Amino acid sequence: TFSSISGWTTISGGTWTADTVTTQDGTSLKVTGVTATAILQKTITAFSINATVNEARMRLYVYIPRGQIDNIAQSNAIIVKVGSDLTLATNYYQFNYNIGNLQEGWTRLDLDLNLETNDVGTGSPAAISTVGSPSASSLQTFSIDLSAKAGKTLDGVRFDRFISLDAGVPTLAEGAAGAVFSSAAVYKYVTTFVSKTGHESNAGP
Helix, strand or coil, rough: CCCCCCCEEEEECCCCEEECCCCCCCCEEEECCEEEEEEEEEEEEEECCCCCCCCCEEEEEEECCCCCHHEHHHHHHHCEEEECCCCCCCCCCEEEEEHHHHHCCEEEEEECHHHCCCCCCCCCCEEEEEEEECCCCCCCEEEEEEEECCCCEEEEEEEEEEEECCCCCCCCCCCCCCCCCCCCCCCCCCCCEECCCCCEEECCC
16 A cells, blocks of 8 residues: 555645555655645555454554654544545545654554444543444545644654454365375474563573
């Protein structure tokens, strides 16, 4: 989605360029010179989201350089829209992020269609609304609004890695015996442990 600026149909409010240095997965889009609101909009390959699952099935990453957090608008700093029409005139979900949802460096923005699970906090939408009747089974238009604080110029904010997740069912295929693991071989394994804070232990000998 963020590999090039050329695929976006609406580009306004600042100077947008591709960046291969500060990125999540190879290329991000960087904006400079934002004095009001910068906007990106794009039609993407249609995808489906289970709107009844109590977790964020869409995610977006934003990078705010050191010193730039004070130049971002206090309310509605970032607005993300995902819709089922080819334009975002109607039939879309809207996620509003205030400055309190953001931090310097990378922030993961969770786009959760289940309204009851959204909490105010870093990375979580402070407000979510539905405009029209969007179809969660055919989402195909995506936009980002980034607003600067009045009298300030916002530089160097990057957006990257818009992803969607959904549950599926594994497909099993029977293969020939011994095609994966040989019955004549000797195998070894190691066990590691991950703490609740995300630290993983060293593997044993």
